Amino acid sequence: MTQPEPALRDALLAAVPSLRAFAISLTGQVDRADDLVQDTLLRALSNIDRFERGTNLNAWLFTILRNLFHSEYRKRRREVEDADGSYAARLKAQPEQGARLDFEDFRAALSTLPADQREALLLVGASGFSYEEAANICGCAVGTIKSRVNRARSRLTQILAVDGDEDLGADRITRAALQAASG
Template sequence: MAAEPGLRQEMLNAIPSLRAFAISLTGSIEYADDLVQTALVRALKNLDKFAPGTNMRAWLFTIMRNQFYTELRKRRREVEDPDGAMALRLAVLPEQSARLDFSDMQAALSQLSIDQREALLLVAAEGVSYEEAAQICGTTIGTIKSWVNRARTRLAEILAITPEEDLGPDRLIQSALLVRSTS
């Protein structure tokens, strides 16, 4: 909507006062000029909401003041991070690595003998005791312990995991590879 000549002149006459008020709010001439410009653009977009015969200057001041406080609230939630240090600290591990680790673990498990895989999954993943695993598999406790130990060693070779520091936070992998004392 194009501004009527009288309204347009009222807006132009208010600019010096708006600018002075904006400088007092912001403390920055550049930011104040941006604030005045934004207020005038908003006023022009919403000119149909201006009630003729009311105080144009007060209406513009209200628009500018509201804009200033909106931007201030927004800036309070934002963190200045020019060198990216804050963003680096907020980074999270990508989810796909867990899926890839799981796929690697499945592939490695498939390379184990059926007996070793079954014993390892019962003891390490399901939390079954060696005694219960021996009963389930129909063998002795010593055989289950041997199968589990060989399976852990073979998994570590397949996955190229040597020191404990290479183990990630995933408890399934840790329990499968670390010797658990279950008595």
């Protein structure tokens, strides 16, 4: 494997937190997300000669991560693990703070969205990609991304019964996350 030049290596390392956040949102599990990020970086490093200098490195990395996630999802689609959720329910510790409950409500609502809408919303609203960059990552038209984000925001607003900013939670982090989702 060829070693990337220092500036490219630094850019790869700088992308790790955003990749990890996106991976966690896709998988819902920190361990699986960390594995996905690691696989993404390994794939990127082994194919670094295919990266076109001067293009968006983050978009390239997010595309790799997304493709790896979907490949893994197709493989795991037929696996059945704790189908009724009873085992997972026994492992949960009930949160003690309202903000945590709000965040869990948000995560639950987010998980009910169709995968394409959730993915578009996370790329644009949470990861800060432009509509154009998100469209490139997902391999679709800009209008498609805009439509998916709009439908996702509308659906989340409906599920969470958000009528105004006062419904967006008590702490600034929860408010920021919900504001990004509600547009």
